[in-house]
Amino acid sequence: MRLEYPYRTERFGAVRINELQRVIEIDCGARTYDDQPGPSRVISREALQDIERELAIVVPCMNESRRVIEGVLSGIPHDCLIILVSNSDRSPVDRYDLEIGALEQFCRLADRPALAVHQRDPGLAASFKSAGMPELLDDAGLVHHGKGEAMLVGMALAAMTSRRYVGYIDSDNYVPGAVHEYCKVYAAGLAMTPSPYAMVRISWHSKPKVRDNKLFFSRRGRSSEVTNQFLNRLLAEYSGFGTDAVVTGNAGEHAISLELGMRMRMAGGFAVEPFHFVELFEQFGGVLPTRHAEVMGQGVEVWQVESRNPHFHDNKGDDHVTSMRTQALNVIYHSEICPPGLKEQIVEFLGDQSPPRERIYPAVGTLALDRLYDAITCESETFKQVVQRLPARVRTVTPLQRT
Amino acid sequence: MRLEYPYRTERFGAVRINELQRVIEIDCGARTYDDQPGPSRVISREALQDIERELAIVVPCMNESRRVIEGVLSGIPHDCLIILVSNSDRSPVDRYDLEIGALEQFCRLADRPALAVHQRDPGLAASFKSAGMPELLDDAGLVHHGKGEAMLVGMALAAMTSRRYVGYIDSDNYVPGAVHEYCKVYAAGLAMTPSPYAMVRISWHSKPKVRDNKLFFSRRGRSSEVTNQFLNRLLAEYSGFGTDAVVTGNAGEHAISLELGMRMRMAGGFAVEPFHFVELFEQFGGVLPTRHAEVMGQGVEVWQVESRNPHFHDNKGDDHVTSMRTQALNVIYHSEICPPGLKEQIVEFLGDQSPPRERIYPAVGTLALDRLYDAITCESETFKQVVQRLPARVRTVTPLQRT
Numbered sequence: 001m002r003l004e005y006p007y008r009t010e011r012f013g014a015v016r017i018n019e020l021q022r023v024i025e026i027d028c029g030a031r032t033y034d035d036q037p038g039p040s041r042v043i044s045r046e047a048l049q050d051i052e053r054e055l056a057i058v059v060p061c062m063n064e065s066r067r068v069i070e071g072v073l074s075g076i077p078h079d080c081l082i083i084l085v086s087n088s089d090r091s092p093v094d095r096y097d098l099e100i101g102a103l104e105q106f107c108r109l110a111d112r113p114a115l116a117v118h119q120r121d122p123g124l125a126a127s128f129k130s131a132g133m134p135e136l137l138d139d140a141g142l143v144h145h146g147k148g149e150a151m152l153v154g155m156a157l158a159a160m161t162s163r164r165y166v167g168y169i170d171s172d173n174y175v176p177g178a179v180h181e182y183c184k185v186y187a188a189g190l191a192m193t194p195s196p197y198a199m200v201r202i203s204w205h206s207k208p209k210v211r212d213n214k215l216f217f218s219r220r221g222r223s224s225e226v227t228n229q230f231l232n233r234l235l236a237e238y239s240g241f242g243t244d245a246v247v248t249g250n251a252g253e254h255a256i257s258l259e260l261g262m263r264m265r266m267a268g269g270f271a272v273e274p275f276h277f278v279e280l281f282e283q284f285g286g287v288l289p290t291r292h293a294e295v296m297g298q299g300v301e302v303w304q305v306e307s308r309n310p311h312f313h314d315n316k317g318d319d320h321v322t323s324m325r326t327q328a329l330n331v332i333y334h335s336e337i338c339p340p341g342l343k344e345q346i347v348e349f350l351g352d353q354s355p356p357r358e359r360i361y362p363a364v365g366t367l368a369l370d371r372l373y374d375a376i377t378c379e380s381e382t383f384k385q386v387v388q389r390l391p392a393r394v395r396t397v398t399p400l401q402r403t
Numbered sequence: 404m405r406l407e408y409p410y411r412t413e414r415f416g417a418v419r420i421n422e423l424q425r426v427i428e429i430d431c432g433a434r435t436y437d438d439q440p441g442p443s444r445v446i447s448r449e450a451l452q453d454i455e456r457e458l459a460i461v462v463p464c465m466n467e468s469r470r471v472i473e474g475v476l477s478g479i480p481h482d483c484l485i486i487l488v489s490n491s492d493r494s495p496v497d498r499y500d501l502e503i504g505a506l507e508q509f510c511r512l513a514d515r516p517a518l519a520v521h522q523r524d525p526g527l528a529a530s531f532k533s534a535g536m537p538e539l540l541d542d543a544g545l546v547h548h549g550k551g552e553a554m555l556v557g558m559a560l561a562a563m564t565s566r567r568y569v570g571y572i573d574s575d576n577y578v579p580g581a582v583h584e585y586c587k588v589y590a591a592g593l594a595m596t597p598s599p600y601a602m603v604r605i606s607w608h609s610k611p612k613v614r615d616n617k618l619f620f621s622r623r624g625r626s627s628e629v630t631n632q633f634l635n636r637l638l639a640e641y642s643g644f645g646t647d648a649v650v651t652g653n654a655g656e657h658a659i660s661l662e663l664g665m666r667m668r669m670a671g672g673f674a675v676e677p678f679h680f681v682e683l684f685e686q687f688g689g690v691l692p693t694r695h696a697e698v699m700g701q702g703v704e705v706w707q708v709e710s711r712n713p714h715f716h717d718n719k720g721d722d723h724v725t726s727m728r729t730q731a732l733n734v735i736y737h738s739e740i741c742p743p744g745l746k747e748q749i750v751e752f753l754g755d756q757s758p759p760r761e762r763i764y765p766a767v768g769t770l771a772l773d774r775l776y777d778a779i780t781c782e783s784e785t786f787k788q789v790v791q792r793l794p795a796r797v798r799t800v801t802p803l804q805r806t
Contacts, residue, residue: 002481002513024512026583029481030452038514045448049433071608074711075580078405078432109427110405111441174611174620176711177478177580180429205474208577208715213613215715217577308477308579312611312618312715 001048001188002028003041003305010245012235013286014296017245020203022306026181043188051187052079054164055255058154060147061086061171063095064314066102072171073106075179077187080167082107082114083157085150090118100384107386114386115157119143119150123380128156131372132399135361144359147252148272155266155364159258160373165190167200167255170313178309186255189303197260197300199276201248204311217310223321224250227274227328230346234281234332237339248304249274250324260300261364263292263400267331268359274328275358278335287337291401330355365400404446404591405431406708413648415638416689417699420648423606425709429584446591454590455482457567458658461557463550464489464574466498467717469505475574476509478582480590483570485510485517486560488553493521503787510789518560521785522546522553530778531559534770535802538762547762550655551675558669558767562661563776568593570603570658573716581712589658592706600663600703602679604651607714620713626724627653630677630731633749637684637735640742651707652677653727663703665768666695666803670734674761677731681738690740694804733758768803 002025006018021041028042057080059072076082084103088095096118107114117124125142128134136152138144143153151168158166167186173179182202189200206217227249236242248254250273256264264283267275282288284300332338333346333355346355376383405428409421424444431445460483462475479485487506491498499521510517520527528545531537539555541547546556554571561569570589576582585605592603609620630652639645651657653676659667667686670678685691687703735741736749736758749758779786 004512023477024509025477025481026579027480029455029515031481040512040514052432071711074427075429077430078428078434106427109407109443111443112432174618174713175578175580175715176429177578177584180583181580210613210616210618213616215577215613308474310577310715312578312713 001026001043001184003043003188005041008245010235010239010243012238012281014284014299015280015302016299017302018304019245020247020304020306023181023185023308026184026308041192043191047191048184048187049079051165051190052077052183055079055183055187055190056081056083056158056161056163056166057183058083058085058151058158058166058168059171060150060154060168061088061099063088064171066098068174069099069102069171070106071176072169072173072179073103075176075183076169077180077183078110078112080183081158081161081163082112083154084114084116085119085154085157086116087119087145087150096382103384104386112387115161116382116384116386117153117157117376117380118382119145119153121380121382124153124376124383126379127372127375128367130375131367131369133362133367144268146269146359148266148268148270148275148359151272152266152361152364155258155261156367156369156372159262159364160369163258165255165257166261168253170252172314174312175309178307178311181307181309182253185305185307189305190255190257192303193257193301195298195301196257197295197298198257198303199260199280199300200255200303200305201251202253203248203251203304203306205307206310208310208312209315223324223328226325226349230329230332230342231274231277233342233345234338237342238285238287246277249277249328260295263295263363263365265363266361268361269327270324271327271331271358275331275360278331282335282337285337326350326355327358330358334358362402363400366402368399404429404451404587406444406446406591408444411648413638413642413646415641415684417687417702418683418705419702420705421707422648423650423707423709426584426588426711429587429711444595446594450594451587451590452482454568454593455480455586458482458586458590458593459484459486459561459564459566459569460586461486461488461554461561461569461571462574463553463557463571464491464502466491467574469501471577472502472505472574473509474579475572475576475582476506478579478586479572480583480586481513481515483586484561484564484566485515486557487517487519488522488557488560489519490522490548490553499785506787507789515790517789518564519785519787519789520556520560520779520783522548522556524783524785526783527556527779527786529782530775531770533778534772534775536765536770538764547671549672549762551669551671551673551678551762554675555669555764555767558661558664559770559772559775562665562767563772566661568658568660569664571656573655575717577715578712581710581714584710584712585656588708588710592708593658593660595706596660596704598701598704599660600698600701601660601706602663602683602703603658603706603708604654605656606651606654606707606709608710609713611713611715626727626731629728629752633732633735633745634677634680636745636748637741640745641688641690649680652680652731663698666698666766668766669764671762671764672730673727674730674734678734678761678763681734685738685740688740729753729758730761733761737761765805766803769805771802
């Protein structure tokens with residue numbers, strides 16, 4: 001993979017937000033260029049390979065057609081571990097069953113392993129409860145609906161496998177080649193980071209939409225513009241300089257080192273993506289006291305990369321967009337570091353409505369992973385280990401203390 | 404890259420037409436699996452790399468937007484040599500000039516070479532004439548308009564560079580990840596071939612179309628169905644068994660070893676793609692006498708691979724489809740090996756019209772390549788060698804005799 005160098009880097013305490021870098025070449029060939037710095041940054045195939053072996057790709061999935069899922073799976077590089085977290089309907093047709101069928105068939109042909117679980121499996125809920133995160137459960141005693149929750153479950157499973165990185169790929173992507181590029185971008189960003197605390201967020205090249213029976217390649221998402229604008233205002237409030245640094249506030253496509261991810265609280269629903277920034281600023285921004293001195297010392301690297309591929313996906317409609325936008329503003333508003341002036345602007349933007357609080361969960365690192373593993377393998381009926389079993393060696397880490 | 408094994412292989416003399424194979428994984432990881440045959444065929448990264456270093460990718464281009472071209476270039480693996488053959492308008496705006504600008508900018512950033520030429524450059528026409536192919540010129544003394552002609556020019560340039568393979572990528576592809584996959588498929592097919600005579604043809608997974616303001620993923624091209632049907636009838640006439648083996652009669656996306664390509668005549672316009680099959684059957688089908696005993700001994704391998712990516716491209720309209728279909732039937736009709744019964748069916752299909760002859764050019768191998776090189780570098784004003792110069796070593800082969 002070959003990327004532009006970022007033009008600038010914006011700092012917020014220990015957080016380094018690199019401005020947008022474009023992908024120049026999806027495949028950079030056999031040379032590594034390690035010895036001769038050129039006009040662009042090359043991340044060699046070997047470097048990507050080393051990351052991919054440690055990268056779990058979580059695919060949150062809800063009622064997607066089998067064909068689309070198969071395409072997504074085919075784009076995930078072989079050495080990455082696939083983790084499917086489904087919240088699909090189980091009646092009248094058991095769509096999770098169809099998904100597992102597709103996953104097993106693919107993994108058999110491709111000779112690779114995968115994990116899968118259904119988000120609303122009572123055994124999964126019980127496992128998270130016993131591992132120390134009862135907050136994840138709703139009134140019905142099941143894991144909350146929501147994308148953020150699926151991502152949290154996926155990260156916990158990834159942590160159990162002892163992989164070092166986790167990336168997310170939406171299951172509604174019509175272009176396997178885009179999935180492939182996103183995974184390569186993840187590996188590239190993670191490989192570029194000297195510190196163990198890294199996040200890679202993808203900005204789509206464009207999002208094609210059908211208008212008047214023609215394709216139009218829109219550059220900006222309707223929700224992202226607002227989210228990015230308010231996150232940049234938050235940055236500017238502290239630096240005193242207006243900025244456009246944040247361009248991936250709603251990036252569903254992102255990857256993170258587990259060393260970082262397991263220290264971060266996660267938001268539920270669609271608040272999960274913008275909350276990443278808020279949480280980074282709160283934890284490592286130097287404004288509030290942090291309990292992670294080791295992170296403050298080494299710093300957190302945030303890469304924002306513009307893909308070459310357009311993002312062709314299912315059109316979820318206008319309600320979805322409004323809901324994403326609102327949830328983003330809610331988490332900014334309720335952050336401890338949101339200054340009163342910015343709060344007023346948010347209320348004004350929302351038409352003088354007071355933003356509700358989003359669900360915020362403790363960091364995955366606070367889970368007792370060994371207990372989670374035992375409980376999931378025993379109690380979760382939908383938990384599948386396709387082709388191969390999990391390594392017996394579960395990541396044994398001392399759970400972080402709850403904040 | 405990981406592919407299905409082909410289910411069957413259809414033979415026509417020395418030509419082996421492998422039935423459709425699907426791509427299972429775009430990226431097969433670091434393992435080579437050379438020692439343990441699995442449920443699918445793995446072509447290792449190293450094997451692909453060896454081919455890519457010998458592969459020239461020809462991009463025929465006509466009035467494409469700069470953004471789309473940039474995307475296409477970004478998807479071509481670094482080690483492949485890019486050859487742009489443009490037939491874009493040169494007035495009122497000189498679009499070729501814009502294209503060269505984009506190409507140079509990309510190559511500078513990506514630190515890689517490229518060649519480019521304009522199809523209607525008088526110097527190019529003179530070069531082909533002096534190298535022994537006056538047939539390529541029209542009444543105005545310029546290289547004929549047409550896609551086949553652009554492909555022929557591209558193959559001749561590729562041969563001049565001493566690369567061993569040439570692949571074609573249409574410039575109107577909206578999905579860089581698809582371009583990337585096509586190139587990997589080319590390399591995979593060429594790597595799978597023990598004989599030096601190989602062709603790889605791509606069948607698109609689907610072709611999305613806008614209908615009633617929604618995307619519909621069509622599986623079959625309107626033109627391909629007819630072309631494939633008549634090519635399969637031609638096969639069946641000789642084998643006595645009906646077949647569906649040919650599924651890539653109109654495959655614009657294909658690659659070929661120059662050992663094979665330089666021995667094949669090429670058709671002009673959109674007849675170029677179906678004519679490949681007709682020419683293979685004529686030259687190596689064992690029906691007509693061949694002057695290529697070496698090819699007959701080793702056999703010609705034709706791979707047909709279904710991509711994972713959909714083919715999103717510019718909608719060229721219905722005239723284009725009809726014209727492609729008609730040109731395909733014209734070349735089948737006028738083949739020396741087309742039996743009278745099939746000729747009747749074609750005439751009937753065309754509404755009792757007698758099919759005109761398409762332009763058929765001598766094989767690129769009949770060109771005096773050293774003379775072509777000297778003439779192009781001296782006389783062609785639009786010929787560009789971007790970043791790096793052509794290797795001084797021009798392919799020196801004794802031109803084939805004209806048929």
